[in-house]
Amino acid sequence: MGITILLWGYFLFGYLFILFFLFIPCYVRLKSSDAVLQKLFHIHLKCFFSLVEFLAPGIKFMIPEDVRRLRSSIIVCNHISYLDPILLVSLFPRQTTIVKNTFFSVPIFSWFLRKAGYVPSAPSEMYGPAMINHLEGIKRHLAAGGNLFVFPEGTRSHSGKLAPFNKGVFSIARYCNTGLKLVFIRHTNKLFRPGTFSFQTCEKNTIALELIASLTPDYSADQFSISTVADQAKLIFERKIAEDRRREDAGS
Amino acid sequence: MTRQDIEKEVRAIFLREFEVENPEPDVNLREAYGFDSIDAIELLLEIEKFLGSELTQAEKKKAMDIRTLNQIIDYIERLAEKRQATAETK
Structure with missing residues (x-):
């Protein structure tokens, strides 16, 4: 319990510290809020996961170099815990994502999210000309070396099975004329289980990320179809989950 | 490119x-x-693929307010005319 309180304390007060002591001075100096905030979030969450490792020696992180080195990429991930997005932010200095609309109704935090250039998933924000503005912003972000990470299931999986994929991210990739990197996330749900507030720091656990495929669709092909790319990505994730399950069953 | 051609293509896309x-x-x-x-x-x-040219940001924003199939066809027709006029003046 003590570790959970420490981690939550660091996590929440870290954001307040960033706002008052780092962001405002940086913003006044650099006038560019998104890059500054993304970098500050990155540093804050990197420290958060270092603190997790320090306080809970049984928790290990296995992040291979090919994942750490991803830049200017659209990253597609499975979603098993609230820790997934913050783990990805801790890995990439420039990052954006599409955030559930409920987070944009949280005071202060929503202001942060907007200033950091994160894209709300609300229909009102993703409709009409605003949609084009967001897409052009993502294009510029990718060109500047940033990553966009997206969870096409839209919500966390409680069962371990994949939910149907929303094809939005695949359309965004086509709009930006960019390929897709499929990154598989393991065991974040063992550290922070859906439906709980406490961190499971007493159990031994290795949180791992793995680049399982790079898709480079031919967007100019006559018979190109977004649904086909979305189905292909989902199939790759499903195979990975089945493979993992077989391995875990064999090990137990 | 006739209106019928455009309609046929839009229906195929749908x-x-x-x-x-x-x-x-x-x-x-x-x-x-x-x-x-x-x-x-x-x-x-x-539509970009069909016209063989990229749309400008302003053209894209205009498209986001379209609601019906006929409006889509009108929109493409106008774009095709504009591109043809530009090609002829060159």
Whole structure:
């Protein structure tokens, strides 16, 4: 319990510290809020996961170099815990994502999210000309070396099975004329289980990320179809989950 | 490129990309077929492919307010005319 309180304390007060002591001075100096905030979030969450490792020696992180080195990429991930997005932010200095609309109704935090250039998933924000503005912003972000990470299931999986994929991210990739990197996330749900507030720091656990495929669709092909790319990505994730399950069953 | 050619192509796109067969020309696509803004982006990219040229940001923004199949056809017709006029003046 003590570790959970420490981690939550660091996590929440870290954001307040960033706002008052780092962001405002940086913003006044650099006038560019998104890059500054993304970098500050990155540093804050990197420290958060270092603190997790320090306080809970049984928790290990296995992040291979090919994942750490991803830049200017659209990253597609499975979603098993609230820790997934913050783990990805801790890995990439420039990052954006599409955030559930409920987070944009949280005071202060929503202001942060907007200033950091994160894209709300609300229909009102993703409709009409605003949609084009967001897409052009993502294009510029990718060109500047940033990553966009997206969870096409839209919500966390409680069962371990994949939910149907929303094809939005695949359309965004086509709009930006960019390929897709499929990154598989393991065991974040063992550290922070859906439906709980406490961190499971007493159990031994290795949180791992793995680049399982790079898709480079031919967007100019006559018979190109977004649904086909979305189905292909989902199939790759499903195979990975089945493979993992077989391995875990064999090990137990 | 005639209006019939454009209509044929748009209907083909709807069938291939959105699995909508023969959409009614004047119904609101959002209400009738659940056509959302991500679908609109897809449609824009298909229009670019069909016209063989990229759309400007202003042209794209204009497209985001389109609601019916007939409006899509009008929109493409205007773009095609504009591009033809530009090509002729060159």
